[in-house]
Amino acid sequence: xxxxxxxxxxxxxxxxxxxxxxxxxxxxxxxxxWYRQDPGMGLRLIHYSVGEGTTAKGEVPDxxxxxxxxxxxxxxxxxxxxxxxxxxxxxxxSYIGLAGLTxxxxxxxxxxxxxx
Amino acid sequence: AQTVTQSQPEMSVQEAETVTxxxxxxxxxxxxxxxxxxxxxxxxxxxxIRQEAYKQQNATxxxxxxxxxxxxxxxxxxxxxxxxxxxxxxxxxxMKRTSGGGADGLTFGKGTHLIIQP
Numbered sequence: 089x090x091x092x093x094x095x096x097x098x099x100x101x102x103x104x105x106x107x108x109x110x111x112x113x114x115x116x117x118x119x120x121x122w123y124r125q126d127p128g129m130g131l132r133l134i135h136y137s138v139g140e141g142t143t144a145k146g147e148v149p150d151x152x153x154x155x156x157x158x159x160x161x162x163x164x165x166x167x168x169x170x171x172x173x174x175x176x177x178x179x180x181x182s183y184i185g186l187a188g189l190t191x192x193x194x195x196x197x198x199x200x201x202x203x204x
Numbered sequence: 205a206q207t208v209t210q211s212q213p214e215m216s217v218q219e220a221e222t223v224t225x226x227x228x229x230x231x232x233x234x235x236x237x238x239x240x241x242x243x244x245x246x247x248x249x250x251x252x253i254r255q256e257a258y259k260q261q262n263a264t265x266x267x268x269x270x271x272x273x274x275x276x277x278x279x280x281x282x283x284x285x286x287x288x289x290x291x292x293x294x295x296x297x298x299m300k301r302t303s304g305g306g307a308d309g310l311t312f313g314k315g316t317h318l319i320i321q322p
Contacts, residue, residue, distance in 0.1 A: 121309045128213075130295060130312040146309065178249065180309075191237035191256075191299050193310060195249035 090114050094179050094196035101169045101203045109164040109199050111179030119182045120162035121146075121193065122154060124175040131178060137162055169203045176200050206231045206298050210313035217286055218321050224271075225281045225316050227296030235301040238272065238279045239310065244292040252294070255279065257301075283318075291320045 095110045111120065119138050123131040123146075133146030137156040151173060153165045162181075166173060177200075180193040207230045217223045229238070240252040255263045255272050262270050267284045283290055294317075297310040 119309075123309075128314060130208075130314040131310070132312070133309045136309050144308065147311075176247070180249075191239070191254060191301070192251055193249075198247045 092179055092181055092194050092196040094177070094199045096199060097197065098200050099202070101166075101201065103170060103203060105169050106165070106167050107169065107201075108166075109177055109179075109201075111162045111164070111181075111196060113160055113162075113179075113181040113194070115181060115183065115194065116159070117181035117183040117194070118159075119184075120156065121180045121182075122152070122162065122164045123178045123180065124148065125178060125198070126175050134164065134177075166201075169201075171203045174201060174203045206233070206300065206311045208296050208298050208311050208313035210294075210296055210316050212316045213314075214317040214319070216319040216321060219286060219288060221286055222282065222284050223286055223318065225283075225294050225296075225318065227279045227281070227313055229277050229279065229296070229298050231277070231298065231300070233300045237299045237301060238270075239297040239299070240268070240270070240279075240281045241295045241297060241312075242290075242292045243295065243315075244289075249295075253281065286320050288320050288322060291318060293317050 092113045121136040122134040125131045135154040137143045140159040143154045155163045176198045179196040209228045236257045238255045242250045253265045271280045293315045295315045296313040
């Protein structure tokens with residue numbers, strides 16, 4: 089019962105390098121989200137997707153790109169990493185129940201990214 | 205846009221005591237959900253309790269209960285008989301309930317670090 093799986097769990101980058109975080113969920117959820125968590129800031133939404141092939145910007149989208157080519161996967165890309173992107177990144181998913189959106193998000197374990 | 209405010213950055217209580225965490229929010233929406241999530245040192249985000257705005261009855265889950273005051277836009281969490289395992293960051297969160305099933309995720313407060321002392 090994997091739930092939401094994030095890869096990698098830890099990564100160190102140099103300024104200007106690129107990388108992709110992979111999020112995979114096996115619950116057939118329609119919606120997927122990428123958040124970043126910084127000390128004293130809570131979690132802030134970067135991008136989200138309401139279905140395969142769709143993406144939308146959240147609160148802090150600058151410097152990130154996303155893709156949802158398959159329903160179960162949601163990729164977060166950093167094209168040119170900056171020290172300000174040092175953070176813990178969380179992927180989450182949610183589903184529509186019989187009575188509509190349930191509201192509950194299922195989170196991955198987080199990925200700690202350090203940009204030097 | 206919605207905002208969620210948690211005014212207590214850190215709280216500390218003795219084991220077995222009751223503690224209340226505060227949360228206020230600002231929205232023009234009428235249909236929404238409110239949540240409390242717990243984040244222990246393991247970093248995993250765990251749903252503690254959920255409240256639907258149209259329900260007047262306060263949600264309860266074992267030792268956890270909320271005091272939902274819609275008019276005041278207040279959503280506090282009460283933890284009874286606190287345990288050492290309750291030590292964690294607690295986040296209050298808001299989600300609007302849009303028509304057609306769409307949703308743009310949760311808006312989180314900045315969190316309250318709760319420490320349960322033995």
